[in-house]
């Protein structure tokens with residue numbers, strides 16, 4: 001395992017030896033550009049948050065969209081950015097970096113995926129057709145004018161989503177539903193700690209691009225190798241810790257947790273967001289809550305995938 005530094009954050013801004021490629025140049029884009037989204041957040045803040053430091057849970061009308069691949073760009077050797085487009089993106093809303101969309105994959109390359117029909121009884125699939133494979137992904141950037149949505153795919157090997165992305169061609173179809181809701185973490189906290197592996201990088205990159213100038217942010221990101229680092233575009237006061245490794249050491253502590261254990265957290269009110277492999281994120285959350293005394297209301301921790309191949313998405317709340 002290697003880390004870019006020790007306990008006290010030192011590296012400022014983006015990747016020390018980061019991979020600067022075509023995709024990374026777009027990293028400043030956010031998925032919250034529409035006026036509707038801004039109004040939704042402002043409305044929620046006005047009506048549902050007695051204090052500026054209260055999270056807001058928003059609901060959005062659920063819609064399934066059939067989109068087509070417009071561009072494929074390599075962000076790092078481990079990540080592809082697929083730009084999806086289409087008029088059906090009209091009205092798309094993503095109010096938080098924590099959002100996810102559900103992707104519906106075709107049964108074979110180039111085919112048109114089966115989409116659910118959203119009726120009063122919820123999503124229903126047409127009779128007689130096999131249900132499509134679905135996976136959850138982060139809306140990395142949305143451009144309402146161009147009707148474009150970027151999704152960044154980790155190329156982890158064989159898997160419905162990773163394999164589809166690795167072979168995606170301009171013109172291919174992909175179904176996209178959601179986001180169904182948004183968990184909006186106020187930017188007003190004194191500091192933010194963002195923790196995750198490569199699957200959380202799209203959300204973390206989006207968050208640091210959206211946070212205001214000078215906001216204190218610590219980020220701890222585990223990647224398979226140094227060349228999977230991203231160059232972040234941010235105005236925030238970002239202190240970055242990259243870690244490369246994988247399995248826990250003999251003492252049972254994994255690479256992410258080991259770095260988090262050495263962090264000196266800033267003074268003031270902070271919020272921790274963590275996502276990635278289920279066991280690694282659970283261990284980090286347990287440590288922060290039990291040993292560092294972080295209140296459970298100040299951490300949002302989610303499983304994005306499981307090494308044992310089990311069902312991926314789970315927000316940890318116990």
Ligand SMILES: Cc1cc2nc3c(=O)[nH]c(=O)nc-3n(C[C@H](O)[C@H](O)[C@H](O)COP(=O)(O)OP(=O)(O)OC[C@H]3O[C@@H](n4cnc5c(N)ncnc54)[C@H](O)[C@@H]3O)c2cc1C
Pocket residue numbers: 099100135136137138139151152153154155156158159160161162163198199200202203303304305306307308309310312313314
């Ligand atoms: C809310 C949410 C947002 C997410 N956002 C993103 C995103 O923006 N970009 C992104 O790349 N992923 C994201 N993920 C993670 C992604 O959904 C999972 O990695 C998913 O399992 C990939 O599907 P697949 O079909 O490629 O592999 P699967 O068919 O699900 O799994 C096949 C095998 O690969 C393993 N595997 C799955 N993912 C990984 C991985 N990342 N590294 C190593 N092994 C893996 C599994 O354990 C399994 O053995 C997100 C997940 C959630 C829940």
